[in-house]
Amino acid sequence: MNTSQLMAASAAAVSISLCAGAAQAAPGDATSPGKPTVVLVHGAFAGSDSWNAVAAALGAKGYTVVAAANPLRSVSGDAAYVRALASSIAAPVVLVGHSYGGTVIANAATGLKNVKALVFVGAFAPDKGETVIELSGRYPGSTLGDALAPPVPLGGGGKDLYIDQAKFHAQFAADVPAPTARLMAATQRPVAEAALTEPSGDPAWKTIPSWFIFGTADKNIPPAAMKFMAVRAGARKIVEIPKASHVPNVSHPAEIAQLIEEAAAAKL
Numbered sequence: 001m002n003t004s005q006l007m008a009a010s011a012a013a014v015s016i017s018l019c020a021g022a023a024q025a026a027p028g029d030a031t032s033p034g035k036p037t038v039v040l041v042h043g044a045f046a047g048s049d050s051w052n053a054v055a056a057a058l059g060a061k062g063y064t065v066v067a068a069a070n071p072l073r074s075v076s077g078d079a080a081y082v083r084a085l086a087s088s089i090a091a092p093v094v095l096v097g098h099s100y101g102g103t104v105i106a107n108a109a110t111g112l113k114n115v116k117a118l119v120f121v122g123a124f125a126p127d128k129g130e131t132v133i134e135l136s137g138r139y140p141g142s143t144l145g146d147a148l149a150p151p152v153p154l155g156g157g158g159k160d161l162y163i164d165q166a167k168f169h170a171q172f173a174a175d176v177p178a179p180t181a182r183l184m185a186a187t188q189r190p191v192a193e194a195a196l197t198e199p200s201g202d203p204a205w206k207t208i209p210s211w212f213i214f215g216t217a218d219k220n221i222p223p224a225a226m227k228f229m230a231v232r233a234g235a236r237k238i239v240e241i242p243k244a245s246h247v248p249n250v251s252h253p254a255e256i257a258q259l260i261e262e263a264a265a266a267k268l
Helices: 003-025 048-062 075-087 100-108 134-140 165-172 178-186 195-197 224-232 253-265
Strands: 038-039 063-070 093-098 115-121 159-161 210-215 239-242
Touching: 038 048, 038 075, 048 063, 048 253, 063 075, 075 093, 075 100, 093 100, 093 178, 093 253, 100 115, 115 165, 115 224, 115 253, 134 210, 159 195, 165 178, 165 224, 210 224, 210 253, 239 253
Parallel strands: 038 063, 038 093, 093 115, 115 210, 210 239
Antiparallel strands: none
8 A cells, every 4th residue: 555545545534533433422323234333452552543544444334433542551451441442332343453452352352242253453362361572472573672662661660662763664564655654653652561561361262253364574473473373262264464564454454454344244
């Protein structure tokens, strides 16, 4: 996708964001008949706008989309936030998580009867007791540690983590046009270090069908790790995007939207 296409997708997403805002205020009211609501959960070093092109594609197909503002503070707290949002939606829900957001949806959906499917986009899908840090290092290939900026101390004694802006493009979004990557670097959301070391609870992928999609050139999460997690979860479908970076939701939104639609339409 070139820069002009990205700009067009972002413009189209403005109308979708208005629909998403309405869904957050009264989620059940805006849902298209016969279609589940899609809740998109971003990961670390990103924001809800990282879903703009995916949201635009799904909105054009009649889906109500909510791009949640993931707090990125703790697994348990972030999952509780997303769980409350999903619980407020009267319609069936497809929960979609990117990167650390996969850990969040895996915890948030446990026991929720209205969540019909989970979609992991370049994401973690931990088992009980596993952490993001441990999973990212289980297989070789992640270079995230060397790309981080000096931690930002927090008042309560914790630390916020950012990717060094000079290294952001190559590390996080190598297949995204440079001007777009620079904006992503400038607007990145920090993740609390504690969120990456907190053990996961009972994962929803053990009871809810899942779909996985990721890039083969991901430098944050080793592709081998994501494939391991997908197979372990008994994924209905695993899609590997050749040479895609850690943000296929930005660089390959059509493929992401297509897989979400498959999950939404699946007979369970």
